[in-house]
Amino acid sequence: MTIRIDVWLYGELAKYGGEQAKAGFANLQINLPEGATVADLLTQMKMPTEERGITFINGLLSAMPGVQPDLAHVLHDGDRVAFFHLRSMWPFQYRHGASMIGELAQELTSREDKGIHHDYRHERSG
Amino acid sequence: MWIVRINMTDRSVKFEDVPEKYKYLAGRGLTSHIIYDEVPPLAHPLGPSNKLVFATGIVTGTSAPTSARVSAGGKSPLTGGIKESNAGSPWAHDLAVMRIKALILEGLPEDKKTFWGIHLSWDADAGKPRVEFFDATEYTGKDLYEVSPKLFERFGDRISFAGCGVSGEYGYGNAGIVYNDLAKRPSRYSGRGGLGSVMGSKRVKFIVIDAKGAPGVEIVDKALFDEGRKKMIDAIRSHDITKPKGGLNSFGTAVLINILNEAGGLPTRNFSSGRFEGAAKIAGEALFETNKQRLGKELYNHACSPGCIIQCSNTLYDENGKEITSCVEYESDWALGANCGIDDLDAIGEMVQLCNAYGLDTIETGCTIAVAMEAGVIPFGDAKGAIQLIHEMGKGTHMGRILGAGTETAGKVLGVTRVPTVKGQSMPAYEPRAVKGIGVTYATTTMGADHTAGYTIAPEILSVGGKADPLSNEGKAALSRAFQATTAFIDSSGHCLFIAFPILDIASGYQGMIDECNGVLGTKWTADDVLRIGGEILKVERAFNEAAGFTKAHDRVPEFMKREPLPPHNQVFDIPDEVLDAVYAEL
Ligand code: SF4
Numbered sequence: 038m039t040i041r042i043d044v045w046l047y048g049e050l051a052k053y054g055g056e057q058a059k060a061g062f063a064n065l066q067i068n069l070p071e072g073a074t075v076a077d078l079l080t081q082m083k084m085p086t087e088e089r090g091i092t093f094i095n096g097l098l099s100a101m102p103g104v105q106p107d108l109a110h111v112l113h114d115g116d117r118v119a120f121f122h123l124r125s126m127w128p129f130q131y132r133h134g135a136s137m138i139g140e141l142a143q144e145l146t147s148r149e150d151k152g153i154h155h156d157y158r159h160e161r162s163g
Numbered sequence: 164m165w166i167v168r169i170n171m172t173d174r175s176v177k178f179e180d181v182p183e184k185y186k187y188l189a190g191r192g193l194t195s196h197i198i199y200d201e202v203p204p205l206a207h208p209l210g211p212s213n214k215l216v217f218a219t220g221i222v223t224g225t226s227a228p229t230s231a232r233v234s235a236g237g238k239s240p241l242t243g244g245i246k247e248s249n250a251g252s253p254w255a256h257d258l259a260v261m262r263i264k265a266l267i268l269e270g271l272p273e274d275k276k277t278f279w280g281i282h283l284s285w286d287a288d289a290g291k292p293r294v295e296f297f298d299a300t301e302y303t304g305k306d307l308y309e310v311s312p313k314l315f316e317r318f319g320d321r322i323s324f325a326g327c328g329v330s331g332e333y334g335y336g337n338a339g340i341v342y343n344d345l346a347k348r349p350s351r352y353s354g355r356g357g358l359g360s361v362m363g364s365k366r367v368k369f370i371v372i373d374a375k376g377a378p379g380v381e382i383v384d385k386a387l388f389d390e391g392r393k394k395m396i397d398a399i400r401s402h403d404i405t406k407p408k409g410g411l412n413s414f415g416t417a418v419l420i421n422i423l424n425e426a427g428g429l430p431t432r433n434f435s436s437g438r439f440e441g442a443a444k445i446a447g448e449a450l451f452e453t454n455k456q457r458l459g460k461e462l463y464n465h466a467c468s469p470g471c472i473i474q475c476s477n478t479l480y481d482e483n484g485k486e487i488t489s490c491v492e493y494e495s496d497w498a499l500g501a502n503c504g505i506d507d508l509d510a511i512g513e514m515v516q517l518c519n520a521y522g523l524d525t526i527e528t529g530c531t532i533a534v535a536m537e538a539g540v541i542p543f544g545d546a547k548g549a550i551q552l553i554h555e556m557g558k559g560t561h562m563g564r565i566l567g568a569g570t571e572t573a574g575k576v577l578g579v580t581r582v583p584t585v586k587g588q589s590m591p592a593y594e595p596r597a598v599k600g601i602g603v604t605y606a607t608t609t610m611g612a613d614h615t616a617g618y619t620i621a622p623e624i625l626s627v628g629g630k631a632d633p634l635s636n637e638g639k640a641a642l643s644r645a646f647q648a649t650t651a652f653i654d655s656s657g658h659c660l661f662i663a664f665p666i667l668d669i670a671s672g673y674q675g676m677i678d679e680c681n682g683v684l685g686t687k688w689t690a691d692d693v694l695r696i697g698g699e700i701l702k703v704e705r706a707f708n709e710a711a712g713f714t715k716a717h718d719r720v721p722e723f724m725k726r727e728p729l730p731p732h733n734q735v736f737d738i739p740d741e742v743l744d745a746v747y748a749e750l
Contacts, residue, residue: 045421045425045443047421047443047446047448048414048448051448059443059444059449060444060448060449060452060453060456061443061446061447061448061449061450061451061452061453062421062443062446062448062449064443091422093425093426095731096425096426096427096437096438096731096732098426102403119421119425121421121422121425122448123403124403124404124409124410124413124414124418125410125414125418125421125422126403126404126410126411126418126419126422126664127419127422127423127426128663128664128667129667130600130601130604130646130663131419131423131593131598131601131614132426132598132600133598133599133600133601133639133642134598134599134600134601134602134603134639135426135428135597135598135599135600136426136427136597136732136734153667154667154668155402155403155404155664155667155668156402156403156668
């Protein structure tokens with residue numbers, strides 16, 4: 038059994054869409070074995086996980102720059118997965134109260150900063 | 164420094180010393196205090212008792228980065244409440260270096276046919292600004308792109324201007340105040356709340372400034388200011404979103420289109436869905452690539468105003484490499500694009516250009532067209548029809564005047580029930596059913612639904628509501644209150660709100676902003692004072708609104724958002740009213 042994932046790549050990540058790349062984005066369908074995870078999807082697309090920032094699975098926020106608790110997230114047939122480049126943004130004030138996958142919600146609420154930041158790569162919040 | 168009062172009833176001018184109580188106020192803090200102190204809350208917004216106040220920020224006119232901002236304030240013809248609308252322009256810089264702390268337009272002339280221009284220049288002999296009037300009637304009834312070059316021809320290349328378009332002459336609820344950008348385009352706006360009509364009601368068409376010889380801004384503690392400035396520059400330059408060739412400099416604010424679309428929070432076809440199938444075609448990334456294909460090279464964005472090092476203002480070029488418009492902001496792109504079901508970037512660019520030409524607020528205009536689409540005036544997705552409707556607003560046809568009155572009025576006239584407004588002002592591009600935190604701010608801000616009302620700048624803000632979890636409802640109320648207060652402070656500092664992005668991640672940048680302000684004013688403010696000062700501004704705004712007739716019942720999102728589930732998440736806005744009331748109960 039394979040599952041089919043509806044993948045959206047934005048900005049410079051469109052290059053991982055190969056021939057599907059359009060102006061500023063790419064949309065492709067990727068087949069994966071059942072039980073495949075986000076990490077498997079990245080491997081299949083040959084996209085290093087550090088190159089992605091904000092990520093969504095079915096409209097639920099699943100990763101932010103430097104916080105990627107979604108790598109082991111199991112995907113299902115028909116899932117829509119969107120990867121954003123690191124220059125994209127979603128400021129906290131326009132984000133708080135938006136839906137997230139359980140893994141990310143847990144990760145952010147357990148942090149002292151409650152996930153208010155944009156960028157977690159350098160832990161530079163001070 | 165002076166408060167300059169221009170009474171349009173008799174065109175008299177008064178220079179007043181800055182009273183003690185206004186000494187440390189600037190920007191929004193000052194416009195809102197003056198409106199509260201001087202405008203009767205029940206005044207008609209387009210009548211003689213309303214005032215239009217301009218005030219630059221604390222650090223505007225200095226070398227602080229990204230700080231050439233001006234607040235325009237008055238009683239809003241759109242909401243009937245207090246309004247502050249902020250813009251970046253060389254005009255802000257020029258007003259500040261003339262040492263004019265606030266410019267107040269009051270009264271209105273009996274002769275309604277003549278429109279006036281006001282010319283401000285520096286009188287070196289008298290050591291103060293000179294104010295002159297000129298007949299500006301010849302500039303009325305016309306496209307601002309046609310008229311504004313004439314101002315530069317007449318008064319010289321170094322001038323800057325504030326003004327209103329035909330929309331302000333007609334008295335529309337969606338008329339903004341226009342300012343020039345660095346390339347002399349009439350494209351920077353205090354867009355929201357209809358303040359362009361307050362200007363038009365006073366029969367002022369343009370306020371031109373020639374700042375030649377002006378003394379510049381006094382700085383009490385230069386060393387401290389320089390230290391703060393350096394921290395701010397470092398924060399802006401090192402953050403991915405704001406650094407050169409970073410997110411804003413590459414894609415502009417339209418970089419948010421794809422994000423909100425994926426989140427299911429991009430209001431589509433008059434707020435009937437949170438996802439637009441054409442979003443990727445109109446997003447900032449698409450705009451960047453489209454320009455690259457058309458120009459044969461990468462194009463990075465420019466500054467709207469002097470001294471901005473973020474430089475987020477984009478330009479869209481057509482297939483022949485000719486400019487369609489500048490700039491396509493996220494809000495404009497969304498309002499005239501996704502919200503109208505239009506996925507044609509060039510058509511959106513043309514509409515932005517037309518809004519600038521007629522002096523229209525792009526958000527209110529796009530939301531109103533979407534309501535007209537819902538009513539069946541034209542179908543969703545009809546770009547040609549939408550362009551035609553904007554022309555009708557510009558020409559003042561019957562339909563144009565109905566639409567120019569704003570989304571709420573148009574909804575009533577056209578019998579539409581899905582009308583996305585709070586306090587009479589249409590919502591910007593974040594769906595409260597998908598991003599609930601911003602719904603709390605939309606509902607409770609003094610400004611009517613406003614996306615710029617709730618910025619946060621420091622993680623310490625999280626402790627403001629005690630230990631409240633920001634994801635809980637109580638936490639959302641506490642956060643929204645703190646966000647609104649910090650925003651009121653940034654709007655007073657003179658910095659563009661976009662500095663909030665880097666300084667939230669880089670704490671020294673936050674301190675930098677406070678140091679800069681203390682350096683200019685000689686104050687000893689700390690991070691706590693930021694919240695206190697911001698809170699005081701909100702209190703005054705709130706008090707004005709209460710006296711103008713606003714109650715808790717006005718702090719609500721429209722009913723349909725509580726009833727109609729929004730695809731794709733199929734959620735309603737379910738934040739209880741008590742939470743909304745808690746935002747201001749504890750201020
Ligand atoms: S960041 Fe953008 S909007 Fe703000 S001052 Fe700079 S160019 Fe203008």
